[in-house]
Amino acid sequence: MAIPTAKEMVQGSEQLFSLPKVFYQLQTALSDPDKSFEDFGAIISHDPALSARLLRIVNSPFYGLSSRVETISHALSIVGLDQLVDLAMATSVIYQFRGIPNTLFNMESFWKHSIAAGLAARTIGQLRGEDNVERLYLAGILHDLGRLVIYMKEPTLARDAFYRSKEKEENIHLSEQALMGFDHAEVGGELLRSWQLPESLVQAVAFHHEPARCKEFPVVAAVVHTADYLVHDMNIAKSEEFYVPVLDTQTWEKIQIDPKELARKIMDVQDQFEQTLQMFL
Numbered sequence: 001m002a003i004p005t006a007k008e009m010v011q012g013s014e015q016l017f018s019l020p021k022v023f024y025q026l027q028t029a030l031s032d033p034d035k036s037f038e039d040f041g042a043i044i045s046h047d048p049a050l051s052a053r054l055l056r057i058v059n060s061p062f063y064g065l066s067s068r069v070e071t072i073s074h075a076l077s078i079v080g081l082d083q084l085v086d087l088a089m090a091t092s093v094i095y096q097f098r099g100i101p102n103t104l105f106n107m108e109s110f111w112k113h114s115i116a117a118g119l120a121a122r123t124i125g126q127l128r129g130e131d132n133v134e135r136l137y138l139a140g141i142l143h144d145l146g147r148l149v150i151y152m153k154e155p156t157l158a159r160d161a162f163y164r165s166k167e168k169e170e171n172i173h174l175s176e177q178a179l180m181g182f183d184h185a186e187v188g189g190e191l192l193r194s195w196q197l198p199e200s201l202v203q204a205v206a207f208h209h210e211p212a213r214c215k216e217f218p219v220v221a222a223v224v225h226t227a228d229y230l231v232h233d234m235n236i237a238k239s240e241e242f243y244v245p246v247l248d249t250q251t252w253e254k255i256q257i258d259p260k261e262l263a264r265k266i267m268d269v270q271d272q273f274e275q276t277l278q279m280f281l
Contacts, residue, residue, distance in 0.1 A: 003179075006146075006186040009153050010194050017149060017191055020092050022047045026085050027196065040081060041073035044088060053091045054084065057279050062272065083134040089197075090118065090134075090141045094280050097148055104151055104159055112237035114141045115276055119269045120227035120236075127257050127265055128223075139204040139224050146188030146205070150176070171243050173209045185209050211248050222254035230262075236270055 118140030125133035164175040173183040189206025207214035207221040214221035
């Protein structure tokens with residue numbers, strides 16, 4: 001039986017890998033310059049569970065606001081439109097995929113690693129002075145989503161790659177490439193592209209193991225790559241992978257951050273980690 005391509009893994013599975021309608025409504029509204037904060041607040045408020053999660057995040061130490069935020073419109077005015085939409089995306093994906101059974105790897109560990117990578121990417125973005133650090137946070141959370149797609153669409157291949165990784169003492173993405181000719185990063189990129197997400201997010205996920213191959217958005221890919229490596233190396237969240245990914249030697253040049261400065265700042269990720277888990281998991 002022929003192995004499907006990365007794109008074929010995603011095609012024809014719109015129900016299996018879809019996002020809540022509210023997110024598509026937000027995407028449509030973003031392209032309308034006449035939409036106000038109140039309009040976006042109304043869209044999000046139609047999903048009470050999402051609204052509650054976003055308000056919990058905005059009122060958490062994650063943002064450290066001095067006064068309590070009571071409404072989504074208020075949250076939008078403080079956090080920013082693009083940032084809150086990215087947060088909505090992050091929490092929507094986690095809740096949409098969290099029902100996957102633990103038959104091959106532990107889903108709680110998977111999401112803990114993803115959230116930790118998001119926090120690390122956000123921290124790198126803060127050090128770089130990025131305008132929208134939540135976009136990097138979202139990219140970090142989504143970076144391994146392709147593993148779930150492979151697992152749900154081709155469980156035998158996912159299992160073979162998992163055990164090959166252990167036997168060969170290599171990172172899971174190398175085992176996937178050996179068995180399928182592509183890896184979960186490429187599958188994740190195709191999934192995000194099918195959701196019509198910004199190309200910077202698509203490529204950050206698709207090239208997070210090989211940022212040197214990312215020509216259009218090399219910095220974003222390098223940030224997610226570095227965040228993934230740091231979380232593995234510091235063991236901030238126990239991962240289901242057997243071996244730490246190799247850090248690209250050019251990553252420091254691309255993200256333009258002093259490694260010593262990042263080492264000091266990344267300790268904040270460990271402090272934020274448990275608090276963030278309570279918000280998302």
